[in-house]
Amino acid sequence: MRLQYPSNIQIILVPCTGKVDVIHMLHAFEKGADGVYVVGCMEGDCHFNSGNLRARKRVEQVRKILDTINIGGERVQMYNLSSSEGLRFTQFAIEMNERILKLGPNPIKRAADKAA
Secondary structure: OOOOOOOOOOOOOOOOHHHOOHHHHHHHHHOOOOOEEEEEOOOOOOOOOOHHHHHHHHHHHHHHHHHHOOOOHHHEEEEEOOOOOHHHHHHHHHHHHHHHHHHOOOHHHHHHHHHO
């Protein structure tokens, strides 16, 4: 079975979600991403001990930063699943895509488009 998720999603593979830093997520928004979501292993099941817990804290930091600068913290989300849950990955992708479509384009991108 081939799972279908929205084609506008760009997947970036990392060895562990613990490697995803605040600066990486903010850089994605700076470059025009409308949303960012991080999908890690189940809490307590991280191969690298606590990488997914670090990632969750970083996602929360980014949410606060985006709220502070009026971009919207709801544009970033953390999900957890096991490697055998491909269908859930697809559901997360669709859920996040629908959320971002409702929120509209990234305000940074809109400002850049107006300036150009």
